[in-house]
Amino acid sequence: MISPKLLNPRIGLSLSGGGVRAVAFHAGVLQWFAERELLGNIEHISSVSGGSLFTGLVFHLSGNQWPASTEYINHIYPDIRDLLTTKSLQGNALCRLLLNPINWRFLLSRANIVSQSIERYWDVSEKLEQLPSRPVWSINGTTAETGRRFRFKDSKIGDYEIGYADSHSFKLAVAMAVSAAFPGGIGPLKLDATLYTWFRRNGWNLTQPLSAVNPKFNKLHLYDGGVYDNLGLESLFDVGKQSMKNDTGSPAIDFLVVSDAGAPFSRSKIPGPLNPWRLKRVADIAFDQARALRVRAFVNFLKGNTASGMYLQIGSNPIACIKEYGNQAEIKSIATNSSWLTAPQIIAAASYRTSLSRMKKEDFDLIARHGYETILWNELAFYNDQIK
Secondary structure, eight states, X not given: XXXXXXXXXXEXXXXXXXXXXXXXXXXHHHHHHHHTTOGGGEEEEEEOTHHHHHXXXXXXXXXXXXXXXXXXXXXXXXXXXXXXXXXXXXHHHHHXXXXXXXXXXXXXXXXXXXXXXXXXXXXXXXXXXXXXXXXXXEEEEEETTTOSEEEEEXXXXXXXXXXXXXXXXXXXXXXXXXXXXXXXXXXOEEEEGGGSOEEEESSSOTTSOEEEEOXXXXXXXXXXXXXXXXXXXXXXXXXXXXXXXXXXXXOOOSEEEEEEOOOOOOOOOOOOTTOTXXXXXXXXXXXXXXXXXXXXHHHHHHHHOGGGEEEXXXXXXXXXXXXXXXXXXXXXXXXXXXOOOOHHHHHHXXXXXXXXXXXXHHHHHHHHHHHHHHHHHHHHHHOGGGXX
C-alpha cells in the first residue's frame, strides 16, 4: 500500500504515450488504484498520446466525472477493453480520409481526421468545459511553430510563447487527437489561431498580470505531446529542481506515479545510407535520450524520497525487481511464489506495436495485466511495511 507517511495521499498521475499499448497498460495500473480505493485521491493527471486517449475514455464512459473505484472495476475497465478490441480508430480514420473527398484537405494534417473518428466512432462528443474541476487534467501536445508544450487545461489552450486562450467550447475529441498526433504516422492538427483571443504574462512570475497578445502565427500545427515529452511529466515534476510542481492554480500533490508505456528503444542494425528509415532511427535515438534524461531525474528524486512516488516502466520483470529492491526474505518469497507473467510474456507486452488499431482481447489482457503487475511489484518492493 501507499507509505504510512501518506495516510491520505494527494496523487499526481503522469500517463505516457504509446498508442493502444499505452491505453491497455494504464488501464491495468488504474485497476490497482481502484482495488485499493485510491482513485478518489488522484488530484492531477498529465497525459500524452495513448495516455490522453485512455483518460478521455475514462471521463467519457463515466459521464464526465471521475469514477469511483467500484465503477471503474465493474464498468469503465470492461468498457474500455470492449472498445479497443472491437473498434479500430486507425482503420476508421483511414476510411474517412480515403472515402470522403471533403477530408482530402487534411491529407497532411491527419489528426483532424482522427478527431472525427474519436468523436463519431468512439462517440466522445463532450467539450472541455464539461470536464470536472477535479481531478485536474493536463492534456499535452507540441506546438511545431515554437517547439513548446501545448496544453489543454482548465478550459484553456496554448503554450507559454504563443499565450493562452479560453476554449470552453473546444471539443474533447480534438484535444485527444492533438495529443496523439504522431509525426509521420498521423501528422499534425491544424488550428486557426486567429479564432481565439490570446493572453500572456510578460515574465515568469505567476503574479504578473496577463496581457492580450496577437498570435505569432495565424496557423498552428499541433503534434503529439510525446514529441516534446512522452512521459507527460513536465506538468507535475520540475526536472531541473528535481521536485514536485505545485504551482499556483494547480492542486498540490505529494505522491507522483509515472506510468511509462513507451516502446523500449530497440537495439538493431542501422538502415543503409540511402534508406529513408535511417533518419527515423536517428530521430528515435534523440527521442530516447530526451526521455532518459527525464527518467533519470525522476528516479534520482525517488531515491531520496521513496515515499513520494513510483516509476512504472513497461518491460520490467517483477520477480527480478522485487529480489533486487525488496530487503526482506518474506518479500523475496512472495516474488518467487506468486503467479507473475513470464519473461517472454513481458517482452511480448512491451514490444506490442505503437498504433491505434484494434487489439485482440488476449493482447489487451496481457498488456493490462503487465501494467497491474508493474505497480504491484513496486508496492511489494518499496511499501512492504503494510503487506499483511
